[in-house]
Amino acid sequence: MSNTPMAASPLTRAVLEIDEYASGLGWDQPARLFALVDTARLRTQEPALAAQLGLEAEQEITGLTPIEQDEIPTGKPLDEFLGTIAWPDAVVGCALTVERLMLPPSAEASVPEGLGEKKLAQWVAEHPDRQEVRMTVAVLRDGARDSALRLRAKDSPTEVLTGSELVPGLAEALKATFEE
Numbered sequence: 001m002s003n004t005p006m007a008a009s010p011l012t013r014a015v016l017e018i019d020e021y022a023s024g025l026g027w028d029q030p031a032r033l034f035a036l037v038d039t040a041r042l043r044t045q046e047p048a049l050a051a052q053l054g055l056e057a058e059q060e061i062t063g064l065t066p067i068e069q070d071e072i073p074t075g076k077p078l079d080e081f082l083g084t085i086a087w088p089d090a091v092v093g094c095a096l097t098v099e100r101l102m103l104p105p106s107a108e109a110s111v112p113e114g115l116g117e118k119k120l121a122q123w124v125a126e127h128p129d130r131q132e133v134r135m136t137v138a139v140l141r142d143g144a145r146d147s148a149l150r151l152r153a154k155d156s157p158t159e160v161l162t163g164s165e166l167v168p169g170l171a172e173a174l175k176a177t178f179e180e
Contacts, residue, residue, distance in 0.1 A: 011036075011138055011146045012162060014064040015095065019136045019148040019160055021066075022097045027132065027152055029099065031078060033085075034066040036093035036138060045090075066095060078173075085177040094174055095138035101130045137170045141178050145171040 008016065014036055022032065042049065042065055072081055078098070087094065101124050115123060124130055132152035139145045147166040151159065164171075 008162075009146070010063045011093070011140060011144055014066050014093075015136050015138045015146045015148045015162065016160065018066050018095050018097055018138070019134070019150060020157065022134060022136065023150065023155070023157070027099065027134070027155075030074065031072045031096060031098040033069040033072055034095040034097075034138075035069060035087065035091045036064045036066055036095060036140070037090055038092050039063040039065045041090070064093065082173050082177055087178060093138055093140035093144075094177060095136060096170065096174060097134060097136040098170075099132065099134050101125055102133050103127055103131070104129055135167050135170065137167045137174060139171055139174045139178075143175065145175070147171065 018032075018034055022029065040063075072078070082096075085094075101121075103124060107127060107129050111120070112123065134150045134152070136148040136150075137145070138147070145164050147163060147170075149161045149166055
């Protein structure tokens with residue numbers, strides 16, 4: 001995509017491409033799952049699909065192409081859903097974009113003791129310092145990972161934070177989808 005930095009690694013470019021795609025859909029969206037495939041291999045082995053995705057004219061030889069998967073079921077917790085996924089060999093990685101509320105570290109000391117999951121979610125939703133964030137996390141079969149975080153309050157491509165250790169729990173859950 002046009003706003004993706006060319007100096008970034010293929011994995012970072014894929015994460016930013018997915019973030020840009022999700023941004024174009026707006027906020028308050030469901031979680032979205034993507035398979036990551038090797039672009040050169042896709043062009044060679046699936047030329048019709050590559051043409052459908054607009055990849056036949058791409059100049060880049062190395063890279064990853066995100067392919068959005070079917071909708072994630074809404075009635076099942078995300079961690080349980082991820083535990084049901086098995087990827088074919090052609091998939092070299094996967095990515096997930098999900099929106100959540102988060103609090104700054106300074107708010108951790110004020111979390112009431114003994115709240116259940118629903119009460120805690122309600123408490124966070126009502127907290128004055130809460131921030132809405134979209135997280136895009138990607139992992140490769142070899143364990144490489146990258147993430148992008150976009151705050152709703154700073155919804156701009158120049159305000160997206162990237163890094164490999166931003167959402168370690170979600171990265172681990174995605175990595176587990178490649179384990180047998």
